[in-house]
Amino acid sequence: MPQVIQVSHLRKVYGKTIAVDDLSLEVNEGEIFGMVGPNGAGKTTTIECVEGLRCPDSGEVRVLDLDPQKQEHSLRLLIGTQLQQTQLPERLKVGEAFDLFASFYPNPDDWMVLLKRLGLQEKKDTFISRLSGGQQQRLSIGLALVNKPKLVFFDELTTGVDPQARHAIWDLVREIQAEGRTVFMTTHLMEEAEKLCDRVAIVDHGNVVAMGSPASLVRKLAPESRVVFTPVKAFDLQVLKKINSVSHVDQDGQKVIVYGRSIAISQPPLISEVVNLLSTQGVTYEDIRMEQPTLEDVFLLLTGRAMRD
Amino acid sequence: MRGFWKLTWVEIKLYFRIPIMAFFTLALPPMLLLLFGSIFGNVPNPAYGGYGTVDVSVPAYSALIICLSALLSLPITLASYRERGTLRRYRATPVSPATVLGAQLVVQFLMTLAGMGLLVLLGKLVYHIRFDGNAWEVLAAFALSCLSFFAVGLLLAGILPSVRLASIVGNVLLYPMIYLSGATIPSQIMPEGVQKFSQFIPLTHVVTFLQGLWRGENWSQHTTEAIILSALLVVCSLAALKAFRWE
Numbered sequence: 001m002p003q004v005i006q007v008s009h010l011r012k013v014y015g016k017t018i019a020v021d022d023l024s025l026e027v028n029e030g031e032i033f034g035m036v037g038p039n040g041a042g043k044t045t046t047i048e049c050v051e052g053l054r055c056p057d058s059g060e061v062r063v064l065d066l067d068p069q070k071q072e073h074s075l076r077l078l079i080g081t082q083l084q085q086t087q088l089p090e091r092l093k094v095g096e097a098f099d100l101f102a103s104f105y106p107n108p109d110d111w112m113v114l115l116k117r118l119g120l121q122e123k124k125d126t127f128i129s130r131l132s133g134g135q136q137q138r139l140s141i142g143l144a145l146v147n148k149p150k151l152v153f154f155d156e157l158t159t160g161v162d163p164q165a166r167h168a169i170w171d172l173v174r175e176i177q178a179e180g181r182t183v184f185m186t187t188h189l190m191e192e193a194e195k196l197c198d199r200v201a202i203v204d205h206g207n208v209v210a211m212g213s214p215a216s217l218v219r220k221l222a223p224e225s226r227v228v229f230t231p232v233k234a235f236d237l238q239v240l241k242k243i244n245s246v247s248h249v250d251q252d253g254q255k256v257i258v259y260g261r262s263i264a265i266s267q268p269p270l271i272s273e274v275v276n277l278l279s280t281q282g283v284t285y286e287d288i289r290m291e292q293p294t295l296e297d298v299f300l301l302l303t304g305r306a307m308r309d
Numbered sequence: 310m311r312g313f314w315k316l317t318w319v320e321i322k323l324y325f326r327i328p329i330m331a332f333f334t335l336a337l338p339p340m341l342l343l344l345f346g347s348i349f350g351n352v353p354n355p356a357y358g359g360y361g362t363v364d365v366s367v368p369a370y371s372a373l374i375i376c377l378s379a380l381l382s383l384p385i386t387l388a389s390y391r392e393r394g395t396l397r398r399y400r401a402t403p404v405s406p407a408t409v410l411g412a413q414l415v416v417q418f419l420m421t422l423a424g425m426g427l428l429v430l431l432g433k434l435v436y437h438i439r440f441d442g443n444a445w446e447v448l449a450a451f452a453l454s455c456l457s458f459f460a461v462g463l464l465l466a467g468i469l470p471s472v473r474l475a476s477i478v479g480n481v482l483l484y485p486m487i488y489l490s491g492a493t494i495p496s497q498i499m500p501e502g503v504q505k506f507s508q509f510i511p512l513t514h515v516v517t518f519l520q521g522l523w524r525g526e527n528w529s530q531h532t533t534e535a536i537i538l539s540a541l542l543v544v545c546s547l548a549a550l551k552a553f554r555w556e
């Protein structure tokens with residue numbers, strides 16, 4: 001599959017802060033690629049170097065076979081950009097914003113159609129400042145699509161957006177991909193990355209610490225499942241260790257959490273082993289459930305649980 | 310080019326949607342003209358070389374409008390676009406900085422021109438003002454004054470990091486200038502010391518320039534003003550070019 005973005009050994013320093021250090025990644029054509037990481041990990045700096053908005057201190061960036069620094073203008077015509085925390089004049093109307101941005105490109109899309117697709121057609125004459133958070137984000141997605149770009153950048157697309165609007169935006173991003181465009185995005189929501197991205201790069205301290213599809217990262221890096229239940233009466237937790245695949249057992253208030261691996265397909269799932277054991281031991285319980293590891297577990301495993309900022 | 314005209318048109322609409330600046334450039338000066346016109350009338354006054362208060366006020370207030378547009382409207386608008394990230398968003402499109410700044414300058418110029426137009430219209434209709442100059446020469450001097458003052462405004466927009474600071478510095482520069490330059494209070498009634506000091510205020514030269522051409526003098530009699538304003542234009546434009554930041 002052809003690559004649309006190649007970043008190698010990217011480095012960017014602000015004063016004494018090293019924002020990005022020796023970061024390398026590739027994005028394939030047609031995929032939704034996500035960069036995830038804690039605040040200050042270097043996601044925005046990286047995406048802005050790729051967009052050509054920032055000049056890397058060293059390293060190489062190629063986007064659609066162009067150099068974002070030397071061929072910035074050509075690149076601008078081919079890519080669509082949604083930036084974090086940028087606002088248009090508050091007294092600008094939605095339709096005017098589309099009309100304006102369409103006039104910046106030689107061959108723009110029909111923005112009235114775009115407006116309809118985004119569910120903003122009734123907001124055409126509304127001031128941008130009167131839009132809800134979700135509508136504002138849809139507007140910024142729309143403006144990023146007005147030049148029919150091959151490659152679209154989204155930086156923290158759903159920050160400050162309620163869950164309903166978030167799901168609508170995810171659907172929109174999937175549609176954008178289905179039209180054959182490549183999406184390069186950053187997010188700090190693990191759920192978003194897991195549901196939306198074909199591949200993710202986990203970034204921490206300006207570096208890629210893991211890269212791959214969310215499922216493969218989970219399989220590789222956080223293979224432990226959890227069984228959580230609440231026993232009616234206290235019992236000796238050590239008996240759970242009799243199960244071979246159990247690695248350790250934790251207690252959280254009334255709740256018991258059993259950690260274990262069940263990777264092999266031949267092996268019974270952890271939950272059935274736990275249920276069997278509890279019934280042979282005569283332990284009664286309620287609310288038993290199995291929790292699969294998620295990208296968030298991988299993320300916390302790699303970046304730690306310490307507070308940032 | 311299509312982007313430039315669209316942006317200019319959008320900026321004109323925005324200018325009237327947040328009408329604070331429109332008030333200063335289009336409403337306040339005519340109100341001042343009517344106020345002082347009703348107090349002093351427009352009878353010929355030897356202190357003004359035989360012209361009336363309104364006759365000399367129209368070019369003076371035009372200088373006032375230039376100053377308001379250049380030191381408040383222009384830098385505050387640009388600073389707010391930078392603060393909100395609007396400039397950054399434009400930067401992510403193919404439009405050049407020249408397009409973004411050019412549109413803003415065209416709008417400020419048109420509004421300043423409209424402000425002067427209103428003063429002239431009002432003066433003609435209500436006070437039958439005397440105009441002995443050449444309209445083209447006046448317009449050329451007006452344009453030069455606008456350009457050099459707008460260059461100051463662009464420089465302010467470049468070096469002042471926030472809207473707050475832009476409006477504080479703009480006002481601090483503005484008030485002494487408009488009161489000491491003769492743009493609001495005729496310099497003829499000021500003490501001699503103040504008149505001498507006011508020679509160091511750029512706006513004084515705009516007032517002198519416009520009032521002189523208004524009375525029928527020509528550019529060759531105002532080379533000092535033309536040179537000072539041109540120098541201001543060149544120096545501040547170059548500095549503004551260096552100071553400009555998208556974010």
